[in-house]
Amino acid sequence: MRFACWLLPSVVLVLAPLIEAFTWKHHDxxxxxxxxxxxxxxxxxxxxxxxxxxxxxxxxxxxxxxxxxxxxxxxxxxxxxxxxxxxxxxxxxxxxxxxxxxxxxxxxxxxxxxxxxxxxxxxxxxxxxxxxxxxxxxxxxxxxxxxxxxxxxxxxxxxxxxxxxxxxxxxxxxxxxxxxxxxxxxxxxxxxxxxxxxxxxxxxxxxxxxxxxxxxxxxxxxxxxxxxxxxxxxxxxxxxxxxxxxxxxxxxxxxxxxxxxxxxxxxxxxxxxxxxxxxxxxxxxxxxxxxxxxxxxxxxxxxxxxxxxxxxxxxxxxxxxxxxxxxxxxxxxxxxxxxxxxxIGVKGIVRDGLTGRPIANAVIHVRNITDGKKDDIMHDITSVYQGDYYRLLTPGDYEITAYQEGYSPEMKRVKVINRPEEEAVRLDFKLFTLPQVN
The missing domain is CATH 3.40.630.10 (Zn peptidases)
Known part of the structure; x- marks a missing residue:
């Protein structure tokens, strides 16, 4: 970084930094x-x-x-x-x-x-x-x-x-x-x-x-x-x-x-x-x-x-x-x-249906039902540590299922459109714990 300065008698005034412009070269x-x-x-x-x-x-x-x-x-x-x-x-x-x-x-x-x-x-x-x-x-x-x-x-x-x-x-x-x-x-x-x-x-x-x-x-x-x-x-x-x-x-x-x-x-x-x-x-x-x-x-x-x-x-x-x-x-x-x-696709948060806390590592499974198809996409993703997930998909109709051990799964249907420079469709899930078996 270089600085702009002007020399005056016995005084140096240092003004705002001059940030160098990008140079086209092979940078070491x-x-x-x-x-x-x-x-x-x-x-x-x-x-x-x-x-x-x-x-x-x-x-x-x-x-x-x-x-x-x-x-x-x-x-x-x-x-x-x-x-x-x-x-x-x-x-x-x-x-x-x-x-x-x-x-x-x-x-x-x-x-x-x-x-x-x-x-x-x-x-x-x-x-x-x-x-x-x-x-x-x-x-x-x-x-x-x-x-x-x-x-x-x-x-x-x-x-x-x-x-x-x-x-x-x-x-x-x-x-x-x-x-x-x-x-x-x-x-x-x-x-x-x-x-x-x-x-x-x-x-x-x-x-x-x-x-x-x-x-x-x-x-x-x-x-x-x-x-x-x-x-x-x-x-x-x-x-x-x-x-x-x-x-x-x-x-x-x-x-x-x-x-x-x-x-x-x-x-x-x-x-x-x-x-x-x-x-x-x-x-x-x-x-x-x-x-x-x-x-x-x-x-x-x-x-x-x-x-x-x-x-x-x-x-x-x-x-x-x-x-x-x-x-x-x-x-x-x-x-x-x-x-x-x-x-593109869908995104959302998976939460506990009673407490509202985010659920990490919930599995997100996708089935493509466009035009009457029932094609499971055999590559699942998972929610991350704040419960959020992001599933890239092309336009169509889908069934999205979220599940985690100890909870009842939830399935939702969604239409993906993917408009340019717009957010993905938001699809949140609430999972409820399964009843305890004695």
Whole structure:
């Protein structure tokens, strides 16, 4: 931060601080922190800068900036959202876009943009520009022009293969028709490799903050990728459908169709075969592209209430600094629109019908009854510690059932419409304790 001052005879007058404008460049790890602190200085009432519980292998903090009407606190009926960039250290566009997004949210909020003000006031937004600052440094020191150098962390581990493989547990439960269909982390009995500090920090973050929706930003292609990332049969390429396939397709398209090029069918493709995902709306099922086990995307969905997709932002993993601002213009509307998707579906609070106290860990089960269907969505979510829940759904008619051990379940019917930039339908539940059996 610089200060404006005027030198007078024997006197220095220090006036208001001049907060530096955002600069388009590849920000190093120290500059990354400075950008976030500068944003906080400009918007102290709606932001908080913090770090995860773990540092990188080289000891660098994993920085996050939060936007909220009440920074530092979870508020019932306010969904929690996150963006993570630079998970692969040599894929750097997401890192710079997220730094600019933080600056933009603050700038527009202060400038009176009513849409951004509404988004921030209705949502608790967390932005982590870099999950792999060590890999970024390695890639940058090597010139930033190698397709692999810097991808992994400083222990040579790919962080997007380092999460516990919950897909295997889910697929086994499906096959046997037994067991849970959500919150599966406690069932992990072995790991394929040691959990890295960066991964451990994000896992704790996911477990502590009740995220509803998120995306992780990568590079190397141009497509929005959705679960499942891992194939059921072990095949390298097969469509691996999740219970929320329809909702995930909507979420992916909510980004791709708002991006300037991602869904454009006549654009150039990426990769060795030059395939253009724009021919299929700029989206792909993860395993249909190629199967990944231990990925962060599926871990979010199967360990928590969070629906996550993966955004591949362009063919060039380490684009020249001169292209960063044009890339921001291509992604800006999509980044904002995707955050709004944390408000689709239904939300509410589950309470004890007699005392009114919130009930945590109540199960929320959904049946799609649109057009006479009776399709159970076999992925339940749970209420969080203040009794609130958030269930992302596309438009239609649903039966929503809330239940908890020791209580009689309650079922309600609801029509989901999902109006742009409006809150989700509110659907509260009161559960009454079952009579004691002597």
């Amino acid at each position: 790890n120290n500059e990354l922190r400075e950008v976030l602190n500068t944003v906080h200085d400009k918007c102290p009432n709606i932001t908080r800068v913090y770090t995860l519980s773990e540092k990188s292998v080289r000891g660098l903090p994993l920085h996050v900036i939060e936007f909220s009407s009440k920074p530092g606190y979870h508020q019932p009926y306010y969904p929690e959202f996150k963006y993570i960039g630079n998970m692969h250290g040599n894929e750097v566009l997401g890192r710079e876009l997220l730094l600019k997004l933080a600056d933009y949210l603050c700038e527009q909020y202060n400038g009176g943009d009513t849409s951004i003000q509404k988004l921030v006031n209705m949502t608790r937004i967390h932005i982590m520009p870099s999950m792999n600052p060590d890999g970024w440094q390695i890639a940058t020191d090597a010139g930033g022009n190698d397709y692999l150098v810097g991808r992994v962390n400083n222990n040579s581990i790919d962080l997007n293969r380092n999460f516990p493989d919950l897909d295997r547990i889910m697929f086994s439960n499906e096959q046997d028709n037994v067991g849970h269909n959500n919150h599966l982390l406690a069932l992990v009995d072995r790991l394929n490799q040691p959990i890295q500090p960066e991964t451990k920090g994000v896992i704790r973050w996911i477990m502590q903050v009740p995220f509803v929706l998120s995306a992780n930003l990568h590079g190397g292609d141009l497509v929005a990728n959705y679960p499942y990332d891992e194939s059921r049969t072990g095949a390298m390429m097969e469509y691996s459908k999740s219970p929320d396939d329809y909702t995930f397709r909507h979420l992916a398209q909510s980004y791709s169709t708002f991006h300037t090029d991602m869904a454009r069918p006549n654009r150039a493709g990426c990769g060795f075969d030059g395939y253009n995902f724009g021919r299929q709306g700029g989206i792909t099922n993860g395993a249909a592209w190629y199967s990944v086990d231990g990925g962060m995307q599926d871990f979010n969905y199967l360990s928590s209430n969070d629906f996550e997709i993966t955004l591949e932002l362009g063919c060039d993993k380490y684009p020249p600094a001169s292209t960063l601002q044009p890339e921001w213009e291509k992604n800006k509307k999509a980044l904002i629109n995707f955050m709004w998707q944390s408000h």
